[in-house]
Amino acid sequence: MRIAIGCVLALSAGTAGAAPLTADECVAVALAKSAKIEEAAAKVREYEARLAEVESVYYPKLQAVAYVAPMFTLSGDATHFERRYKSSKDWGPYTHLQALLAQPLYTFGRAEAGEVAAAERVEVERARVREVELAVALEVRKLYYGRLLALSMLPALDAAAATVREALERGEERYDAGTGEVSQADLMKLTYGRSEIAKGQLEAQYGATLAAAALKQAMGLADDQPLALADDRLPDLPGEEPLSVPALVAESARRRPEWRQIQHGRRAVESLALAELRANYPVLFAAGQLTYDWTPMRQDSPNPYVYDAYNQLVGGVAIGLLFNLDPALAAAKARGAEALAAEIDALDRFAATGIPLRVRKAAGDLQRARRLAELSADGVKATKKWMAFAATQYLTGLGDARDLLEGLVAYLSAKKAAYQASYEYFVSRAALDFAVGH
């Protein structure tokens, strides 16, 4: 269902005037169009083809050779014969057809083990697709919110730029008037502040453009394809939901694709080892053979005791055993299977501790980011108040511009910290979804 929605969105994402996409919709487009996911899905098809290759052992095999060749004239019998080949009239066609039809009947468990190994490998690759999907979703969300982090600072920077520009204009007027209120150092402080704000604006615009380009790439869209996004500023943090880390760890044990990879990988390796163990077993088969030769250039002998390879029809059916003994190769492949099993055991041990650790870290990061955002919001509120009161004092002649400017700098710094914490919250939430396997 999600993929279907993603496909619809993917089709609409490229059209002019399409509805702006939210973070979740960008993820849906990426799931439908991402090159990384397509690559992983192609790997699944590759292993499905290998499974079909293994299963082909159950189907009949036909081997046939047919050809036409020039033949000189030969007449007579076994004791008296004449060859003629000097004139072109002495030459004519010779045709040959040889066909062998074989149907494997029983492989003593070897083919079945190979089929299970191949089928389980397909499941491993399917789980890898899910792993790539989760990684792509995380990347898309990081870029989506990264763009918003850059854009969010712009209005505050623009407002600060306007304030400093106005303060500088007024300051220059007063400096020129020689009121003694403003010194050249004050003017240079404002000029420096103006350049710092302009740098911040440039960085924010560049950051937003870069993040948007990277987002397109992660979504599998062409660089020149239009992409309208729903948000232009980091959203407010949602209401706090209590996190149960043990429940999330338990959920990750059900959802993370690594567990399916380990589960199916172990079955694949066990079956592969079994298949290699039975590699030296014979294959019981039923076969039918037909050989037909004909040429008008040789006189056919009616005597069945005379072997005439040029005019004959031979056929028959049989049941047999096919041996293909290569103990050294089978032992080498068995060792390869054992090594794969050891690899999966190691992955299992890593996943057993690594996945819960990743979940705990993401949950901790999320809670930390929320707390940081709350503290930063207090800082923003305090610096806004600082500015409000400094502005009131300045405007009524009771305070000086320095307090106002220091407040402005502190406000911008607090605002940046608040947006950073907000960004980290949304990225941590995406990382938690990734860790749990949502």
Added chain:
Amino acid sequence: MVLGHATPLLLLSFLAGTAADPVTRTEALVATFKAVKTKTNAAAPLSDADRKQNGATFALLDDFFDFDRITNDAIGDLKSRFAPDALKQFLANFKDVIRLVAYPNSGAALAKAKLHLKAGPKRDTATQADVDMTLRGDADDSDTRVTFHWEQRQGTWRIYDVSFDGSSLVKDYRNQFGRIVDKDKVEGLTSKVKKKLDERRKEDLILP
């Protein structure tokens, strides 16, 4: 409910009705603030018609504030440091500075912000009420809570203090006055306010 910029003064006058409840009075105050004409270009003076209209608007706005209480609360115990005539002059000047600063600046700030008004926490007496206004500016996605502190005297609700996120503006004035007087004496404070008043008068927003 917030009214637009072009609200006729007649309607503002009606809305500003002194018998209205504090929330309605706050809505009328916001609308009246927005009606103040300001310079769009620092070099270009306001037309006489605009200055005349500002005179009427300022008069309407004056009725929203209990300036006697605001200025006296702001000066607090420092009154005793002033000579009677100097105090009278200082309070008058301070009132005019507030008018010339707050009236034009508030309208511009409120016009840019999205507002949400609600009655604040109940006060102990039936004659006092707080109205909270939440400002959310386009350039800033965090809220600022402005609280208007109203008091009813002889049937009329008037503002005696304004708080930003819970901090009293009058209290801040009082502390600032104390700091300046400690450093520059009463004369320093009087001089600063007079200087600012002269500066603001040069803006020429109302007819003399």
